[in-house]
Amino acid sequence: MLRQLPRLRPALFTLPLLGTALVATACTPNSAATPDGTGTGPAAVTVTSTADACTLSTTQVPSGSVVFTVTNDGDDVTEFYLLASDGLRIVSEVENIGPGLTRDLVVSAKPGDYLTACKPGMMGDGIRAPFTVTDSGADVGPTGALADQIAAATASYLAYVKDQTDQLLAGTQDFVTAVKAGDDDAARALYAPTRAHWERIETVAESFGDLDPSMDAREADLEPGQEWTGWHLLEKDLWPPAAADNGGTAYVPLTDAQRAEYADKLLADTQTLHERVHADDFPDVIDAAAIGNGAKGLLDEVATGKVTGEEEIWSHTDLWDFQANVDGAKVAFEGLRDAVGTKDPDLVTTLDARFTDLQALLDQHRDGDGFVLYTALDEDQVKALAAAVDALGEPLSRLTSAVVL
Numbered sequence: 374m375l376r377q378l379p380r381l382r383p384a385l386f387t388l389p390l391l392g393t394a395l396v397a398t399a400c401t402p403n404s405a406a407t408p409d410g411t412g413t414g415p416a417a418v419t420v421t422s423t424a425d426a427c428t429l430s431t432t433q434v435p436s437g438s439v440v441f442t443v444t445n446d447g448d449d450v451t452e453f454y455l456l457a458s459d460g461l462r463i464v465s466e467v468e469n470i471g472p473g474l475t476r477d478l479v480v481s482a483k484p485g486d487y488l489t490a491c492k493p494g495m496m497g498d499g500i501r502a503p504f505t506v507t508d509s510g511a512d513v514g515p516t517g518a519l520a521d522q523i524a525a526a527t528a529s530y531l532a533y534v535k536d537q538t539d540q541l542l543a544g545t546q547d548f549v550t551a552v553k554a555g556d557d558d559a560a561r562a563l564y565a566p567t568r569a570h571w572e573r574i575e576t577v578a579e580s581f582g583d584l585d586p587s588m589d590a591r592e593a594d595l596e597p598g599q600e601w602t603g604w605h606l607l608e609k610d611l612w613p614p615a616a617a618d619n620g621g622t623a624y625v626p627l628t629d630a631q632r633a634e635y636a637d638k639l640l641a642d643t644q645t646l647h648e649r650v651h652a653d654d655f656p657d658v659i660d661a662a663a664i665g666n667g668a669k670g671l672l673d674e675v676a677t678g679k680v681t682g683e684e685e686i687w688s689h690t691d692l693w694d695f696q697a698n699v700d701g702a703k704v705a706f707e708g709l710r711d712a713v714g715t716k717d718p719d720l721v722t723t724l725d726a727r728f729t730d731l732q733a734l735l736d737q738h739r740d741g742d743g744f745v746l747y748t749a750l751d752e753d754q755v756k757a758l759a760a761a762v763d764a765l766g767e768p769l770s771r772l773t774s775a776v777v778l
Contacts, residue, residue, distance in 0.1 A: 392519040397446055397516065403457050415440050415479075415778050416533065422470070423447040427491030427500040437510035438777050449494040454487040455480060455504070462658070463580045465666050468495070468514040469677055479773045481662045484508040496596060497714070519712055523661045526708035530664050534574050538650045541570035545643045549636040552607060554630070561611050565685075565693035565743060568604060572697035573704070580658065581649055581773050588642045591684070602638055605687075612687040633673065634716045646756055661709065665773030666704035671698040673767055676762050682747045692744035695758075702769065703728055709776055717775045720768060727765035 421428040443453040448664035452468040454480070464487065467478040484506050490499035538684045544567030551559035571589070579585040586604040595601055610632065613624045627635070627651060649655060678684040679695040706713075706724055714721045734757055738745050750758075 422451040422491040462624040522712040566692035569697040573701035576667040668702040671702040689746040691747040731761040
């Protein structure tokens, strides 16, 4: 899911609603609200996020391409979500919008009832309100040769996601076995390579809002009353910190019973993710916009967690995650390459060059089949990686628009 103070996980799925209201103007015909001003372009919705309000220019649009232009007029970093009507599944999102900044979210919206949510401070359930997509009578998505290219991209990406969840489940089974057996050396060796399968499809996994905070929450991101479970809890136990790195208190290892409990929960959650990805209706949530937004989301994950060393604070295996996020973003782009090339060949050329530059920097830090620990990087090396991520992030942010609009 683009998080970037310490990266915060979407907890919009389990905590009480904030006691604030989403403010929206009266719904207006969408034909009068399009980016090109003609009434025939994509639906345009402006969103203003503050500490206690989430103001939309309209809460109803016709089906088709929709551009949410989100401006943060508050003092804290904010996020904007389009959610399914049950409030659990994330249809699409744009995160880490700093004060005074504006970011666009492009989606292909099918008819139905949805929820919108702003999350000032990236905490809590968010400021939510109903959002309706009426049936425009037009096909949602591309037609002709472009439609064939998108269909091929979607099929390829679905296969990739399923393969990664297959490998994630198998790796997690081995990891859990090692953890429960007390074989810490084996568990530590399995930790980063197994998590790579999660990181490659992280934005897809995050769309199942209940699983991400359960499986991948960092201790620094926990909200009051939230139980800590998942990968990073076990990471801390496998790489126990010194007191100075643990708030000044000695770290108390998990008991064998606690280890078994948390390891079993991680495996059960992974099995649930695997089942959902392989469900018959899962392809319905994957389209060109989801793939394009997911690619940018994965790179935002790099920019806000991996390149800062905040993701794997105990194991320092951030570069494995970094590479995996880049892998997933590149797979998404490669699937959409033909469609993007039809409409914006210069963007393809730029993205190819930026991916190559970033990979070259990453390869400098390889160590055997993996990478050096994040703590081995000096300040200049971190800055170089961050600059390459930024250079790729700008053109990658145009990927969705290039295929959807």
